[in-house]
Amino acid sequence: MPRKKIKPKTKPKATKKRKPRTKPKKSSDYEAKDIYVLTGLEPVRRRPGMYIGSTGREGLHHLIWEVVDNSIDEAVMGYCDNIQIKLLPKGRVQVRDNGRGIPVGIHKQTKKSALETVMTTLHAGAKFGGKSYKVAGGLHGVGVSVVVALSKWMKVEVCRKAVRYVQEYSRGKALSKVKKAGICRQTGTNVVFDPDPEIFKEIKYDWKKILTHLRQQAYLTRGVKIFISDERGEEIPVSYSFYFDGGLTSYIRYLTRGEVPKHPNVFYVVKDIDEVMVEIALQYTDDLQGKEISFANNIHTEEGGMHLTGFRTALTRIINDYARKNEFLKKDEENISGDDAREGLTAVISVKIKEPQFEGQTKAKLGNPEARSAVEQVMGEAFRDFLEANPTDAREIVGKCILAAKARRAAKAAKESVIRKGALEGMTLPGKLADCSERDPEKTELFIVEGDSAGGSCKQGRDRTFQAILPLKGKILNVERARINRALTSQEIRALIIALGTAIGEDFDLKRLRYSRIVIMTDADVDGAHIRTLLLTLFFRYLRQIIEGGHLYIAQPPLYRIQSGKDVQYAYTDEDKAEILEEFKGKKNINLQRYKGLGEMNPSQLWETTMDPENRVMKKVTIEDAEAADQIFDILMGKEVLPRKKFIQTHAKKVKNLDI
Secondary structure, three states: OOOOOOOOOOOOOOOOOOOOOOOOOOOOOOOHHHOOOOOOOHHHHHOOHHHHOOOOHHHHHHHHHHHHHHHHHHHHOOOOOEEEEEEOHHHOEEEEEOOOOOOOOEOOOOOOEHHHHHHHOOOOOHHHOOOOOOOOOOOOOOHHHHHHHOEEEEEEEEEEOOEEEEEEEEOOEEOOOOEEEEEOOOOEEEEEEEEOOOOOOOOOOOHHHHHHHHHHHHHHOOOOEEEEEEOOOOOOOEEEEEOOOOOHHHHHHHHOOOOOEOOOOOEEEEEEEOOEEEEEEEEEEOOOOOEEEEEEOOEEOOOOEHHHHHHHHHHHHHHHHHHHHOOOOOOOOOOOOHHHHHOOEEEEEEEEEOOOOEOOOOOOOEOOHHHHHHHHHHHHHHHHHHHHHOHHHHHHHHHHHHHHHHHHHHHHHHHHHHHHHHHHHOOOOOOOOEOOOOOOHHHOEEEEEEHHHHHHHHHHHOOOOOEEEEEEOOOOOOHHHOOHHHHOOOHHHHHHHHHHOOOOHHHOOHHHOOOOEEEEEOOOOHHHHHHHHHHHHHHHHHOHHHHHOOOEEEEOOOOEEEEEOOEEEEEOOHHHHHHHHHHOOOOOOEEEEEOOOHHHOOHHHHHHHHHOOOOOOEEEOOOOOHHHHHHHHHHHHOOOHHHHHHHHHHHHHHOOOOOO
8 A cells, every 4th residue: 555645733843864784684594404305295275286287176186087097007006896976975085996906015124014105205106117007197106095095084995815994194294004804706906086275275076087097098098997986975976887898999889979980891910019009099080170199108288299190190191291292182273281181080199108208297298209109100000001991981071071171271261351350450340340448458348239229228228348248140050060151151251350350261360359258148949059059169160269268258138127116036956046036025026037138128128137247247268178068069060960850859858948
């Protein structure tokens, strides 16, 4: 706060001149006593983000992955074929396997049980050397010990040589020594842990996220059965089991379900080369998008890495070689680009390597150069043989890539036309756009509104200082099956892109986004839902960075206006309506109005319910699982009728307030 200037009540008396004060000497007390040494698992509790990425939702689930990874490593080595995961009440998680069980003998270095050493010491385990594990996911050596550190309670049971051993832990420390607890027939390890609420503000698991991860592990580890059950008590207990003999070939068929394959045969190769085991499966479909999922030692490398780079290099080279050799490409035609070669491609790339070099503790990217060369060699040789042996498949694959290249050139011309149009118009933005006066993008927001009627109300009700309105006429083009050049023939889509200022495709630049919040605001009826889906499809397919940057929102206009005398309240859900009507019980002349469209609200109502930052409710659109989101878009907007019919039948009972 600024200091207040206070005038003296009387004129100050003259004082003798004093010698100027010397500045106090800076403290030089920086001694050995100021050096802190964190022991045991203290570093993990002090800086959990360094080990699990975050203390939010991703970090919480990472605890499960770390424990399951140990069981998967046993399965990869052939010592385990059954893994059970249970979500228990009060946030507890149980992971049980029938592997060899963690050793319990006294460790020479620590003078403690090997079990306690592994559970309470960073960088301790059998994965750093020796013959126990040829490959493993937890090469950082911080896996299960991190879970111990970040759990308020954990119990581990180990069965070895018909004896059950037990030890409990709390926040990184053993509560007692390893104890014998009877006999057992089946070897294995059973872990139950309770995440620490001091570390994790919200302990809530995402069932679908866990299922997706475990399904991946079952596909990647042929011959292992993974059983998962939800026994939290919040809903009726539900369970799934995964077992796939087909491995990655089965995984490709799962990922492409609902799509039309371009060629019948799934390409598959598995080969060991220079101590790197390479396994790849792929298939092309008629989709315009591609999916490449990469793994290193069964760990999903979301950011790819060297193995993915090697795969892409080999794929593009072999397709161009085949196209040239068989005269699909003429001498004067340019090569097929990497993007062209990956259009409609679904591929899974898995490597198993003795000493993986992951970038970061969360293992999102693989850095081993030898993985790149191994994948490039294996993929190059096997894919060349596949194309030669399957000329029909080869013709379809190369034909799709050439079509993608032609479409790319056409799309480039169309995009340049839109960009050129925007540049020539300068500050003359689309005529429909009612822009705001604020020029700082961080302070502005754009409402994409359905129709001129709602657009008129929004323009009158908005705060024109920072809120811009862009009304769209009718339903925009369905871009699920349309390339960019086709999409840009739509006047409404061109107007939206020019208003956003980012351009589109490879010319996209998020820094040029003219508004920090893009808000989709449509009617709460079937047409409004359809328009919202079309817009989400457009953003998901061609403007995904806006979603990933956290800039896309969906407005939540109220469904009901409830009035009794001068008391007016708005209900955004049926639950809200029930609560308000309960409050109004006993009052006379209750008026209940159901809003079917934004145009039914006057400007002041739109402002106070849907546009005023102080009162409104908005949902931020996120992409947490691109594969799952893509599948839903394909089902709802794709060509195949049967998957869409099944989806509608499954969700029909959940539909409310259907306007016909």
